[in-house]
Amino acid sequence: MTERLKEIYGSVPVIGWLIGMLVAVVTESAFGAGLAYALYLPKVPALLGLTVVLKQPSMFPAAILYVFLIYALPIFFAAGLTAPWANRMAAAMEALPLWLSAILHLGVLYLVLHLWTDMSDYRLQISKLTMIAVMLTLSINVINGYMGEFSCSHPGFMALGAYASSTFSLVLFRQDRLFGAPILPEFLGPYMFPLGLLLGGVAASLGALVVAIPSFRTRGDYLAIISLAFMFIVKSVFENLEVLGGPRGMGGQPHWATLPAVFIGMAVCIVVINNFVNSTMGKALNAVRDNETAAEAMTVNTRRTKMTAFMFGAFWAGVAGGLYAHELRYVNPSSFGIQSLAEILAMVYFGGLNSVVGSVVGALSIQMLSEALRPLELFKWIIIPLLLILVMIFRPTGLIAFRELNVKRTLGPRVRKSGG
Amino acid sequence: MHKSRAVLVVFFMFFMAFSFMSCGKEREARIKIGINAPITGDIPKVGEGTKYAAQMWLEEIEKAGGLQVGDKKYKVELVIEDNESKAESAVKANTKMISEDGVLIIIGPQSSKQAIAAGGVANDYKTPMISPWSTNPDTTRNRPFVFRGCFLDPFQGPVVANFVKEELGFKKAAVLYDVASDYPKCLAEYFKKAWEGINGPGSVVAYESFTTKDADFSSQLTKIKGSGAEFLFTPQYYNEVALIVKQARELGFTAPILGSDSWGSAETVKLCGPACSGLYFSTHYAAAGAKGQTKEFIDSYKQKYGYVPDDVGALTWDALRLAQKAIQNAGSLTGDIAKDRQAVRDQLAKTKDFEGITGKMSFTEEGDPIKCAVIVRISDKGEFEFYKQVCP
Incomplete structure (x- = not known):
């Protein structure tokens, strides 16, 4: 029986699973509320029942039953049933250019996410913050994973991005305490938002340049120390810049970090970073990490490579910071301190170095864990670090490390028809 | 193989039996x-x-x-x-x-x-x-x-300034605050504004700052001592208050030290000990003598x-x-x-x-x-005694 299951589900391509998920979320929006009522659940379990586990343990079995009926059953049923068609579809899409096929897959994924988050605002918020965390984790993976340096300035880059893009939108589009009347009409705002994010990213990479110039003359621990110092410098600069609110922070950003905005941001980030690390530059980066002298001898311009990668990573941290600021709609220098650094590092080392999938997994699991364990209060801060220690002992490089993501093979069909 | 599957099925069924645990309960508002x-x-x-x-x-x-x-x-x-x-x-x-x-x-x-x-x-x-x-x-x-x-900081700053002027009659003030923390910084600013409004510009003779998690204030306190201030206002949290007061006394700064509602924690006296008795701060309520x-x-x-x-x-x-x-x-x-x-x-x-x-x-x-705000005096026993009420 196990063999048979393996045979069926081994042949389901990515699009098949996506169809399964689509069926599940459609089922949920049709019957979810009714089923929850029948099971005496107060509401549709928001995060697959994760949040009720510790809050109301007596409801946990009902939540599990709900998850089984609404998610597990339809997903496996639909995925298994449609596998032959899905394979044909995947084969057809394989014939298309890769970018088109990727966009089609992402479109279905977005549809799933949209329907799923439509059920609850809490889900929506957690999903958005998780996607921002994915971007942050990926961007630090470029530096700490692919480049192999230990950089601690990520919260600083995030702060630069958050402040730059907030200033952009507040100065141009919002009546506000710090900058007064808007310059442009507000309806233009959402269309200009990408520009604001770009500005945030550029600000962060300029910050990275400032760190990189002195620190890449040295190696190893020195970068860690210089980048840590940079983080504190950024924080105190914002604390003392009265124009940007000083320690009181900056509030009132428009709520432009909507689901499509964050999703597109994350998708572009994943695609670009994946292409970057698989490019010649990415390979050169790995060479520099493994042996700088040897890389230099093999005509790699190590200094330029390192600089580019560092600024590239910082750029995406800045974009993530911009999205973060427009989701929380309040930034404060103390949000970008050592605690936020610890969280980002935890996500990247938990998920796995040198791997795009690992970063996604790390960000997702740490975010979900910290949501699920919040009712434990103090013990949460014992359990999560403990898990991290266990991962470090048994898988020192993280859960899914050093694995390349081959988009073409991942999206392709699992079973090839003879002659098809 | 079969055994383990049977165990799994039994476990699952047992578990599912609980899913109806909460059934039958009234859905009350x-x-x-x-x-x-x-x-x-x-x-x-x-x-x-x-x-x-x-x-x-x-x-x-x-x-x-x-x-x-x-x-x-x-x-x-x-x-x-x-x-x-x-x-x-x-x-x-x-x-x-x-x-x-x-x-x-x-x-x-x-x-x-x-x-x-x-x-x-x-x-x-x-x-x-x-x-x-x-x-x-x-x-x-x-x-x-x-x-x-x-109440808000724009109210509390003047409360302390007026209290000092009326009750203690001082003219020269010193302020020590955390520049990186929103609350102390703003309160220090409002206090300075109120004090200078009463006593004229230049009456805040020392306006010193430090940053969060600093533990050594000797250089700022030496400056404050040298400035000839008649009292020190420090709107800090309880852990810093204890350090500031003790270090000030060690350096020989004997003038009164005043604070704000952030002092109002049971920990203040525990950490500060007798060094803090006799000091005043403004707060929301006084526990002793309520x-x-x-x-x-x-x-x-x-x-x-x-x-x-x-x-x-x-x-x-x-x-x-x-x-x-x-x-x-x-x-x-x-x-x-x-x-x-x-x-x-x-x-x-x-x-x-x-x-x-x-x-x-x-x-x-x-x-x-x-x-209204309340001015509290820390008694010799370490209790927060009601001293005076100030209303807007």
């Missing part, structure tokens, strides 16, 4: 009240005070058999969420309580750092929120659904949890009582949460002369209370 508190993170003592005050309030309601609204008695449920002293978590907690738990009103978060961000969420979803302790004007600005339970319902609250809190509640506990208690009163004044609950939230908000905004344990309160248009 409950009033849910959200508490957004910093139980872990930088200021766990604040979170603890919030939680304890809320639990005490709930017990009192349960003793009465529920909350009487109109002609119906409702069961009350507290939804306590930990915001980890982070803005992001405070926002998540608020969203969860509003959209998942369906709370009628939210009490918290305490610090402005979280309250500003969380207040945005509460206002967007049209859910009333009272932050008992947040002093930043941005928390309630342009947010009809957000209220606060304490009368009436304030005394009742302090006594039952002390009996339950073993220490005198600090101002966070008292302000949370008042916020809960405000919420309770607003819910009761709403007349009746329709069961439609959006309508009920609106009704509770309207009642809150109408609050006039509410008798709280931290003084009488009326809300302004912005949702800020008009209330």
